[in-house]
Amino acid sequence: MGATVSQDDNDSDCHTHQSPINIWTKMALYDPFLKPLKIQYDPTTSRKIVNLGHCFNVEFDDTSDMSVLSDGPLNSRYRLRQFHFHWGSSDKDGSEHVIDGNVYPAELHIVYWNSQKYESFEEAAKHPDGLAVIGVLKLTNRITLNLVSLLIQGKEHSFTKYNLARLLPNDLDYWTYHGSLTTEPYFECVTWIVLQRAIPISSAQLTRFRGLLCTSEYEKPVPIMENHRPVQLLHDRVVRSSRL
Numbered sequence: 001m002g003a004t005v006s007q008d009d010n011d012s013d014c015h016t017h018q019s020p021i022n023i024w025t026k027m028a029l030y031d032p033f034l035k036p037l038k039i040q041y042d043p044t045t046s047r048k049i050v051n052l053g054h055c056f057n058v059e060f061d062d063t064s065d066m067s068v069l070s071d072g073p074l075n076s077r078y079r080l081r082q083f084h085f086h087w088g089s090s091d092k093d094g095s096e097h098v099i100d101g102n103v104y105p106a107e108l109h110i111v112y113w114n115s116q117k118y119e120s121f122e123e124a125a126k127h128p129d130g131l132a133v134i135g136v137l138k139l140t141n142r143i144t145l146n147l148v149s150l151l152i153q154g155k156e157h158s159f160t161k162y163n164l165a166r167l168l169p170n171d172l173d174y175w176t177y178h179g180s181l182t183t184e185p186y187f188e189c190v191t192w193i194v195l196q197r198a199i200p201i202s203s204a205q206l207t208r209f210r211g212l213l214c215t216s217e218y219e220k221p222v223p224i225m226e227n228h229r230p231v232q233l234l235h236d237r238v239v240r241s242s243r244l
């Protein structure tokens with residue numbers, strides 16, 4: 001299934017590093033100088049899971065460098081902030097990045113910020129090297145997130161000692177390119193690291209995602225049926241691959 005490029009986000013010339021994109025794997029440039037990703041994770045940093053109305057975030061304590069991402073395409077140490085998912089109204093779509101024109105049922109984003117160069121997440125988000133996001137296409141049915149008490153917008157519950165490794169494939173080869181946030185304010189501050197290996201998601205888990213409500217307990221229930229942005233133009237960017 002092809003993916004349409006949304007023109008409205010590309011009218012002005014300055015927005016030439018927008019995300020997500022369609023990654024044409026044969027056009028990706030193998031870069032032998034790209035290092036393996038170094039993911040250091042401390043389960044005691046996971047704090048809570050929150051329904052934000054357009055998606056839900058699992059948030060981490062990012063007051064110190066306890067869970068960090070380094071090496072890979074990065075020149076600094078990046079601190080874990082949150083992870084969230086994107087999904088579609090059916091199992092036929094839902095991912096934000098598209099691989100050789102193929103859309104996947106969902107995508108996980110693990111958001112880190114450059115704590116080596118910047119004092120805060122908010123400050124880092126104003127700079128091209130401010131954030132790094134790991135994208136994982138499809139997902140494992142190992143993910144069984146209990147979302148029952150998260151049903152309505154604004155709800156949150158504690159989410160401690162979570163094992164992030166359950167969300168990642170064993171093979172961490174990746175494509176990388178410079179892009180943006182895929183939600184407002186679309187800042188072009190993200191080093192995207194899209195894993196090449198992915199794992200299938202269970203349809204039951206996708207149904208649970210679509211069961212979350214973007215309304216409060218006092219409003220008519222409206223489910224979060226989908227929350228993925230259309231692919232954007234590549235412009236002058238090159239996608240690099242960590243694997244030949």
Ligand SMILES: CCCCCNS(=O)(=O)c1cc(S(N)(=O)=O)ccc1C(=O)O
Nearest residue numbers: 082109111122125133180181182183185
């Ligand atoms: C200071 C403004 C930064 C706003 C972005 N915040 S974020 O955590 O990086 C983020 C990234 C993304 S994405 N899809 O990784 O670009 C989606 C949502 C959010 C969020 O705000 O929940």
Ligand SMILES: [Zn+2]
Nearest residue numbers: 084086109182
């Ligand atoms: Zn995202």
